[in-house]
Amino acid sequence: MKLRLILRRVAFLIMVVWAASTITFFIPRMSDRNPIRERFAELARTGGFSASDLEVIVASYSKKFGLDKPLLEQYTDYIGSIAQFDLGVSLNKFPKTVTSIIYDSLPWTISLLFVSAILSFVIGNLLGAVAAWPRSPGWLRAVATPFIMFTGVPPVLLAIFLLFFLAFKLKLFPLGQAYSTGIAPDWTFSFMLNVMWHQVLPAISMILGSVGGWVLSMRGMGITIQGEDYVNFAEHKGLDGRTIFRNYYLRNALLPQVTGFALALGSLITSGSVVESLYALPGLGSKLGEAIRANDFLVIYGIVLFITMSVATLMVLVEFLYPLLDPRIKQD
Amino acid sequence: MTPILQIRDLQVSYYTDLGRATALNRVNLDLNAGEKLGLVGESGSGKSTMALAMMRMIKAPGRIESGSVTVGGVDLISLNDEEMRLARLSRIAYIPQGAMNSLNPVMRIGAQMVDAIKAHIPNMSKDDMTEQCMQSLESVDLKRNVFQMYAHELSGGMKQRVCIAIGILLKPQVIIADEPTSALDVVTQRQVMETIDRVQKEMGTAVILIGHDMGLMAQFVDKVAVMYAGRLTEVSTVRDMFSKPMHPYAQALIKSLPNLSNKGVFQGIAGLAPSLLRIPNGCAFHPRCPQAMDVCKTTVPDVKEYEGNRLVACHLYTEGA
Ligand SMILES: Nc1ncnc2c1ncn2[C@@H]1O[C@H](COP(=O)(O)OP(=O)(O)OP(=O)(O)O)[C@@H](O)[C@H]1O
Ligand code: SF4
Numbered sequence: 215m216k217l218r219l220i221l222r223r224v225a226f227l228i229m230v231v232w233a234a235s236t237i238t239f240f241i242p243r244m245s246d247r248n249p250i251r252e253r254f255a256e257l258a259r260t261g262g263f264s265a266s267d268l269e270v271i272v273a274s275y276s277k278k279f280g281l282d283k284p285l286l287e288q289y290t291d292y293i294g295s296i297a298q299f300d301l302g303v304s305l306n307k308f309p310k311t312v313t314s315i316i317y318d319s320l321p322w323t324i325s326l327l328f329v330s331a332i333l334s335f336v337i338g339n340l341l342g343a344v345a346a347w348p349r350s351p352g353w354l355r356a357v358a359t360p361f362i363m364f365t366g367v368p369p370v371l372l373a374i375f376l377l378f379f380l381a382f383k384l385k386l387f388p389l390g391q392a393y394s395t396g397i398a399p400d401w402t403f404s405f406m407l408n409v410m411w412h413q414v415l416p417a418i419s420m421i422l423g424s425v426g427g428w429v430l431s432m433r434g435m436g437i438t439i440q441g442e443d444y445v446n447f448a449e450h451k452g453l454d455g456r457t458i459f460r461n462y463y464l465r466n467a468l469l470p471q472v473t474g475f476a477l478a479l480g481s482l483i484t485s486g487s488v489v490e491s492l493y494a495l496p497g498l499g500s501k502l503g504e505a506i507r508a509n510d511f512l513v514i515y516g517i518v519l520f521i522t523m524s525v526a527t528l529m530v531l532v533e534f535l536y537p538l539l540d541p542r543i544k545q546d
Numbered sequence: 547m548t549p550i551l552q553i554r555d556l557q558v559s560y561y562t563d564l565g566r567a568t569a570l571n572r573v574n575l576d577l578n579a580g581e582k583l584g585l586v587g588e589s590g591s592g593k594s595t596m597a598l599a600m601m602r603m604i605k606a607p608g609r610i611e612s613g614s615v616t617v618g619g620v621d622l623i624s625l626n627d628e629e630m631r632l633a634r635l636s637r638i639a640y641i642p643q644g645a646m647n648s649l650n651p652v653m654r655i656g657a658q659m660v661d662a663i664k665a666h667i668p669n670m671s672k673d674d675m676t677e678q679c680m681q682s683l684e685s686v687d688l689k690r691n692v693f694q695m696y697a698h699e700l701s702g703g704m705k706q707r708v709c710i711a712i713g714i715l716l717k718p719q720v721i722i723a724d725e726p727t728s729a730l731d732v733v734t735q736r737q738v739m740e741t742i743d744r745v746q747k748e749m750g751t752a753v754i755l756i757g758h759d760m761g762l763m764a765q766f767v768d769k770v771a772v773m774y775a776g777r778l779t780e781v782s783t784v785r786d787m788f789s790k791p792m793h794p795y796a797q798a799l800i801k802s803l804p805n806l807s808n809k810g811v812f813q814g815i816a817g818l819a820p821s822l823l824r825i826p827n828g829c830a831f832h833p834r835c836p837q838a839m840d841v842c843k844t845t846v847p848d849v850k851e852y853e854g855n856r857l858v859a860c861h862l863y864t865e866g867a
């Protein structure tokens with residue numbers, strides 16, 4: 215039974231990959247911009263080779279990448295190469311492969327996205343739980359309110375605001391980039407510190423933009439759970455407040471939030487891309503932005519596919535982990 | 547013999563938007579160790595309020611206004627919060643109305659029981675705790691392996707038994723069971739009541755059973771207390787209560803029970819239960835009482851003791867004397 219479920223989920227992931235790659239395949243092709251031509255037109259201007267040479271070069275590269283074939287054939291070729299885990303090369307930056315672009319930018323995205331997603335989840339849910347708990351001290355409950363006010367403010371706006379005031383005006387933080395210019399990336403502590411220093415503002419924008427949602431939903435959940443008979447009975451048993459809060463209240467109130475976490479990652483990636491671009495962090499989002507501007511479609515396909523795949527995998531993972539948290543859910 | 551439980555002048559109000567509702571009005575009650583009392587009364591008469599007040603679990607907007615609840619010589623109302631927390635379950639236990647949802651769905655039954663012991667005896671060894679929980683489960687006719695199970699794996703009757711097992715875990719001197727069988731089928735009702743009965747006899751605990759079903763109650767309790775609009779109107783032995791109830795409300799309750807002579811037809815009591823916000827002056831029952839007199843409209847009848855240790859609050863028996 216377990217095996218069948220796993221097979222079903224793998225089939226689901228394959229469907230997701232297929233659907234995502236099909237949808238993303240055709241959209242960039244509706245534009246008549248040619249990334250190869252754009253690249254060599256640039257070279258032609260600076261390097262000084264003739265317009266007719268340019269046409270020859272573009273044609274030969276198009277042939278090399280199979281862009282001269284009919285669109286439908288290109289589509290089947292593309293799906294075929296994905297099936298072999300080959301995402302192709304950047305048309306704009308070849309011989310760089312799409313895989314290497316993703317590989318290089320992934321650490322930046324993971325550190326920003328996951329750190330802020332997890333911090334925001336933990337902070338938001340704790341604040342929400344405390345805010346709904348009738349026995350929490352008043353000042354602790356009040357802490358939640360300002361966070362709620364940020365709900366609905368897009369992280370991008372917060373990012374712009376923070377960038378302008380804290381980095382540009384007050385010069386408290388760097389104006390973007392992954393690390394200070396002039397130092398080389400290595401695994402030393404001082405370099406790490408430098409990187410973290412550059413991630414403070416983007417992370418704060420991401421956290422502030424999403425924490426209020428957790429506070430709100432958790433507070434609502436908490437109000438429901440705190441009235442449950444089992445929380446009441448726990449108090450009748452003479453348990454101390456902390457045990458009731460942790461074992462009877464928080465554990466139950468958190469269950470739907472965990473499902474929400476996987477869903478929230480999807481939208482976090484979207485806002486994360488914009489924040490990354492704004493702070494010039496070389497993450498997946500920035501790379502995707504660059505690729506879109508150059509209509510570098512193999513890179514667009516690759517990154518979109520990778521993100522879709524990651525979110526879908528995380529959701530499947532949550533589904534498998536959920537029964538560990540809630541014994542009522544049995545997989546079969 | 548001093549009663550194990552003494553309630554004196556217990557008064558509880560709920561402060562609602564519409565005003566102050568007196569849900570418990572100067573209630574007095576004594577209960578001896580090993581005695582079983584049935585607490586009956588219409589819905590909203592204040593039975594659960596009385597139980598919760600005894601546990602000091604009245605939540606806002608409710609408040610215990612005054613009175614004392616003495617269990618084994620200790621007045622619970624005068625304890626501080628931490629002392630009261632420790633008294634819960636170890637001195638006085640409450641088995642809740644709605645046991646169906648009283649177990650945490652994401653914790654094993656055993657863990658929930660161990661939590662309860664740990665809260666009172668933190669340095670007991672883990673094995674001893676497990677053993678004590680399993681014994682408690684066995685004494686309510688559950689298998690030891692229920693310890694490993696989750697609430698959703700149990701039937702309604704089993705969940706009710708688990709709640710009872712938790713209630714007796716620390717051998718309290720007083721156990722209150724609030725409608726312990728109301729959500730169960732008739733056969734299971736009997737079995738659960740028999741379990742409570744047996745456990746109670748073994749431990750010599752005083753038990754208060756709250757319920758609507760006078761018939762079921764009559765088979766298991768020694769005394770019956772009838773509550774009306776937050777006041778105890780009559781406390782008598784089962785025999786006295788059923789053969790010659792004194793208070794007119796108790797009489798109406800007994801008469802309303804289905805029996806052979808009225809062919810099992812349920813006869814309600816005429817009139818509506820009063821709103822606690824506007825309790826009638828004098829005897830709260832007077833608008834519905836067939837034997838009401840002038841004095842009933844103005845003066846609250848005091849509780850007086852009559853032959854056979856009966857307590858009755860009614861002018862009928864004091865006016866003539
Ligand atoms: N939280 C509350 N706020 C306001 N009024 C309340 C609250 N809880 C109870 N009451 C009032 O107190 C009165 C007594 O309620 P209680 O629950 O004690 O009745 P009960 O006799 O247990 O009824 P039932 O048989 O339905 O369980 C009711 O009239 C109710 O309106
Ligand atoms: S005191 Fe009067 S109104 Fe109340 S029950 Fe007795 S006779 Fe009826």
Ligand SMILES: [Mg+2]
Pocket residue numbers: 593594595643724
């Ligand atoms: Mg009740």
